[in-house]
Every structure is written in C-alpha cells, then in structure tokens.
Amino acid sequence: MKNTETSDFKYIGNILLNWYKKNARDLPFRQTKDPYKIWICEIVFQQTRINQGLNHYNNFIKRFPDVKTLAEAAEDEVLLHWKGLGYYSRAINIHKAAKQIMADYHGSFPSEYGEILKLKGVGKYTAAAVSSICFNGKMPAVDGNFYRVLSRFFADGFDISNSKAFSYFSELAALILPEKVGDFNQAMMDLGSEICKPKNPLCGECPLHENCLAFSLQKMSSFPVKTKKVKAENLQLTYYFVHRNGQFLIQQRKDDFIWKKLFEFLPEISVELEPFVRNAKTINHKLTHKNLSIEIFDVDVTSASVWKALIGTKKYIISDFENFHEKSFPKPLENYIQNSLKD
DNA sequence: AAGCCGGGGAG
DNA sequence: CTCCCAGGCTT
Structure with missing residues (x-):
C-alpha cells in the first residue's frame, strides 16, 4: 500500500x-x-x-x-x-x-x-x-x-x-x-x-474500469495473487450396508473429521453377519482436501433371527428406504441409497 | 500461522 | 482436470 x-x-x-x-x-x-x-x-x-x-x-x-x-x-x-x-x-x-x-x-x-x-x-x-x-x-x-476487486483495482500483489x-x-x-x-x-x-x-471478468461493464490498474495494465488474470495450493490426500473408507426387508442400519458420526454429525452406514460388522455379505461396490468421491475411495459391502441379512438379535442390541439406528431422506447423509452415501432403491 | 472442513459449477 | 465460492474453527 x-x-x-x-x-x-x-x-x-x-x-x-x-x-x-x-x-x-x-x-x-x-x-x-x-x-x-x-x-x-x-x-x-x-x-x-x-x-x-x-x-x-x-x-x-x-x-x-x-x-x-x-x-x-x-x-x-x-x-x-x-x-x-x-x-x-x-x-x-x-x-x-x-x-x-x-x-x-x-x-x-x-x-x-x-x-x-x-x-x-x-x-x-x-x-x-x-x-x-x-x-x-x-x-x-x-x-x-x-480480495479480488481490490487487488485488481490497485494491482496489488499481496498474497491472499x-x-x-x-x-x-x-x-x-x-x-x-x-x-x-x-x-x-x-x-x-x-x-x-x-x-x-x-x-474472464466483464471489464467493459465495470463501473471502475477507468481507474482499475489491473485493467489499464491488462493484467486482470494476475490478480489476486494466491500462492498456497490445496492438495487432496487419498483416503479409503469401508462401510457395510446392513439391510433386511427395506430397512438398514446406520449410526451418527462424531463432530470431528469430515461430515460432522451426519449419518453413515456401519464401518464394521460382527462375525455373525459375515455369511450375509454379498458383493462390494467402490465409490470414488472428491472432497476439497480428500480423494475418497469408499468401499461399500452389501449385507443382506436373510435370517430373521439374526436380524432380530441385531436390532435387540439397540446399538444402531434403523433407517429405511421409505424415508431415508429424513436424515442427513453424506452425498455419496445418499446417492448409494438412492441407487439401491432402483434394484 | 497453518491446516482442515463439502459440494458444485465454470472454464 | 483445476480453481474457487457472501469463511471460520482448531491446533
């Protein structure tokens, strides 16, 4: 200045x-x-x-x-x-x-x-x-x-x-x-x-262009200066979509890390459920700071008694296909549920 | 002071 | 694909 x-x-x-x-x-x-x-x-x-x-x-x-x-x-x-x-x-x-x-x-x-x-x-x-x-x-x-308007108007290279x-x-x-x-x-x-x-700023329509230094220099794209680049790291997530008769099990995330307090599928299952694991699907999802690879195992609990015992523990929240939209899921999980509905 | 937190649209 | 948006919180 x-x-x-x-x-x-x-x-x-x-x-x-x-x-x-x-x-x-x-x-x-x-x-x-x-x-x-x-x-x-x-x-x-x-x-x-x-x-x-x-x-x-x-x-x-x-x-x-x-x-x-x-x-x-x-x-x-x-x-x-x-x-x-x-x-x-x-x-x-x-x-x-x-x-x-x-x-x-x-x-x-x-x-x-x-x-x-x-x-x-x-x-x-x-x-x-x-x-x-x-x-x-x-x-x-x-x-x-x-940042953008002022750095251009004054052709100011201060790093934003x-x-x-x-x-x-x-x-x-x-x-x-x-x-x-x-x-x-x-x-x-x-x-x-x-x-x-x-x-591609519309300088011809700008009320300030007569006094804008970046415009007079034709250096609009040089401002603002931003040196720090964000780099996304890779992260692998694993979920089990445990369901039976149109119902599925979810839990609520903590208020740290990503997707604070949103609902998610189960990150792990007990050994009794392993026989019901069918297939896995991998979803790639990009966040600003993370490239997520989400592996989702479909777990169709075909045994009524196993399902009943599972529910009895009251450790999980029961959701269902009818009104899953009444809870807040991360975007990729919501899409997964939506696609499951079509099957 | 630096790192982290979503999702979407523009180019 | 990269960039960035009516930023703020945590460490």
Whole structure:
C-alpha cells in the first residue's frame, strides 16, 4: 500500500453505490433487514455460490423463521436442512448460536459488531456483514470478492493465502469505504460475482474500469495473487450396508473429521453377519482436501433371527428406504441409497 | 500461522 | 482436470 496513502479514493465507494442501485441482484434476503435472516444467509453462503445455496436458504427460513424456532429445534433437524450443502459445522454452530441468542440476549439479535462476533460460527466477515446491513455498522465485510476487486483495482500483489490478507485488505477497503457501508458491502459482493469474476471478468461493464490498474495494465488474470495450493490426500473408507426387508442400519458420526454429525452406514460388522455379505461396490468421491475411495459391502441379512438379535442390541439406528431422506447423509452415501432403491 | 472442513459449477 | 465460492474453527 505504498502509493495509495496520499490519494483520496472515496469516490470509488460512491461509484460502486450508484452502480449497485441499478444493478443489485434480486435475491430473497435483499428484501429484508431482519438480522436473523441476514445472519442465516451469510452463513449459508460462506464458501458457497448463490445458485447452489438458494434453495437451502429458502427451505431453512421456511422451517426456522426466527431465532426461537431454530433454538428450540432438534439438532438433527437443523442438520437435515443443511443436507448436501457441505461444511456441516456451519449447521451445528448456527444452532448453538441460536441458543446463545436466546440465553444471552433474550432472543433479541445483538446489534453491536463485537457482540455479533461472539456468536458461534460468526467471524469477522459475517459480523461485519450483519452489523452493516442491519444496524448501520461501519465495518467492511471483507471476503473473497474484496480480495479480488481490490487487488485488481490497485494491482496489488499481496498474497491472499497469507494469514494477514484479511487485515491487509481491510485497510485497502477503508480507503474507499463510503458512508452507506451496508450497501457498499453488498455492492462489492455483486460486482465480484457478476463483473469482476475470477475468470474472464466483464471489464467493459465495470463501473471502475477507468481507474482499475489491473485493467489499464491488462493484467486482470494476475490478480489476486494466491500462492498456497490445496492438495487432496487419498483416503479409503469401508462401510457395510446392513439391510433386511427395506430397512438398514446406520449410526451418527462424531463432530470431528469430515461430515460432522451426519449419518453413515456401519464401518464394521460382527462375525455373525459375515455369511450375509454379498458383493462390494467402490465409490470414488472428491472432497476439497480428500480423494475418497469408499468401499461399500452389501449385507443382506436373510435370517430373521439374526436380524432380530441385531436390532435387540439397540446399538444402531434403523433407517429405511421409505424415508431415508429424513436424515442427513453424506452425498455419496445418499446417492448409494438412492441407487439401491432402483434394484 | 497453518491446516482442515463439502459440494458444485465454470472454464 | 483445476480453481474457487457472501469463511471460520482448531491446533
């Protein structure tokens, strides 16, 4: 930030606000300032594209229209409404935060940035977004869009994979921050999503292109700089799909590692069940940090007495083909159940 | 400060 | 195939 300190860039923020008035996306959470809804939408769309999360957001708000309803719901049902979205700690934390708001704020959503920041699953970005959009807060909601737009505008090569990137780009954002911070934050999101896209940005339609340094240098694809590459490691999982007469056995995962608190098939079976093992199927599934190879053994328990004894232990949860969608399974397991239905 | 957590769509 | 998305938590 060498050559930017002496210049006044406030007009940039106002250009963005004017652009936003005419080009704001028509999204369901744009028609409200209810901090509950804005909070939910901010969590849903963390690391998630609008088109991917829109149905989840709408279904979530329909089932849990306010903090109290969410706080009083069972965790499994919150997870169910998060099914397929990924990053499941968000669902667990969103439920804990709702309880927090009931206990610590009498069910009234906190209005101060510092208080919002105390909620589980709420970091500096989300606290800034909610406080600015709903309570006239003045903090920039620095996210991936800010990184991209600002690094291009200033042709700034600061590495966004550096852990100091957030504070660095917060200072850059402060240079152009107008009075109406809430609209400004949303304007940056829309510009980054619709115009200043990661690849093939639409600079001809950008309200900032006359002053954008990356554009003047025709180096848009050089920004932002990101040095750290994510590498996925291989991981083998084994499951036994133990079933009889349209019912099958599942258990719930812990809240560590992948797929926190989602349901899964049995990772192992006792020797009495081994005679019923039929065939195995291997599913390859890619996560951001893992390449999964999931081997699933089909175990058709053809003996009524063995099945009855199995159920009697009460160690497992019984699910069935009729309503398996009432529990939250990892995507590859849900697909496996779906395919089993066709057989 | 670095590593980890999903799933999907774009190119 | 690679990249990255309205990030945050844990260690």
